[in-house]
Amino acid sequence: MSKVKTGFFCQNCGYESVKWLGQCPSCNQWNTFVEEIKHKEPAKANGWENYSNEKRTNKTVALKEIRANEEKRLLTPDKELNRVLGGGIVAGSIVLIAGEPGIGKSTLFLQDGLQLSNITVLYISGEESEQQIKMRAERLKLSNENFYLLTETSTQIIFQEIKKLKPQLVIVDSVQTLHTPFIDSSPGSVSQIRECAAEFQRFAKETNTPVFLIGHITKEGSIAGPKILEHMVDTVLQFEGDRHYAYRIIRTLKNRFGSTAELGIYEMTDEGMKGVANPSEILITQKEDHLSGIAIAATIEGMRPLLIEVQALVTQSVYGTPQRTVTGFDLRRLQLLLAVLEKRGGFHFGVKDVFLNIAGGLKVEDPSIDLAVLCALLSSYEDVALPQHICFAGEVGLSGEIRAVNRIDQRIAEAEKLGFEKIIVSKYGQKGLAKQKFNIEVISMGRVDEVYRYLF
């Protein structure tokens, strides 16, 4: 009997070492090494080739001789998904969808698979039983004759079924449950995930069938396991959103066939995920009565302008150390803005507790939200409501200057569309901005104190 070969693998990034290490030299994480059994039959080519009879040999070809068949894209009925994929599903592409457990990955892809009625879809589930999936499909009120289900985790059996069925789209839920007989380590381990994904990758490329791999990420946000797949797949989509809120965002982290600046927004309803075509309208709770501490930011998320409500609460601190609590915003960024207000405006936030909340449970990365955050803080500090129908777009610098943000005309246009009357922007970098063409009043300011004097 031959000796079983083992290796130590970092469960975070997949780094392989011959001995156990406390800290991974590749990703610097601690205590991530686990011993795993390596290939059972290392000499043989393993995976998908073993299940298919036709062997392929690759030759060198001149690039000009390759005829690109103008990426045929498959448009799904789900507009948000088409958008994040860069305009539909590319034949032979392999897409990784990562997200925390319970965020709605299975729901969305079951729903999208069921809606693709003109192609054969195979949904492979290693997590739920056939009955559970059937119940979910009934809850979604969808049915489809070309939709097939396989509850199996061994890639050997999966590929046998695939050869029989010849699906035109394969959805795997989830990649962590798969195991290949060519590797001995347990499902979910780094070497299993990598090998199973590689088998699907070869399958996708050789048969030109698109494959969706669903993967779980850990609470810290790192894609345990799936992280090591990022370079292998064509597209990485990441699910975001707070489970306690209805909104879910899909961000494109990597895309060989499109922009990575794309973003899809869904609302989780009791009948599945509904694409949100007009997110700004929902994210602003335009109340009748004026409340202090609320400001609207004209941000751009991905490629789309998005108006978002920022809520701040500033109260007298009861304990010695003032609290700073944020949802959907970077805590260090808040501390920086508070320091700017303290130093440049003489506001005493040092004795106040500050709470900041971005409506809808969204996480905003666009720095143009700064000005709205600052105005929400000031509004709560002064306990004076901001005038209605005003919104903000500007980054705030350390000396209290308002810095220009990109694609300002798109932001102004969105604010105008939603019925805002005024928008405060930076006075810098306005070349080529034709204010006259907007019905909304565009107010340019250079410093935070100007804004303060204007508002209060």
Ligand code: TYD
């Ligand atoms: P699920 O798709 O199972 O999450 P994941 O596959 O990412 O782990 O989503 C589960 C949650 O979605 C669950 O808490 C119930 C909720 N849900 C709805 O709100 N509406 C629905 O129509 C369905 C099917 C699920």
Ligand code: MG
């Ligand atoms: Mg699931």
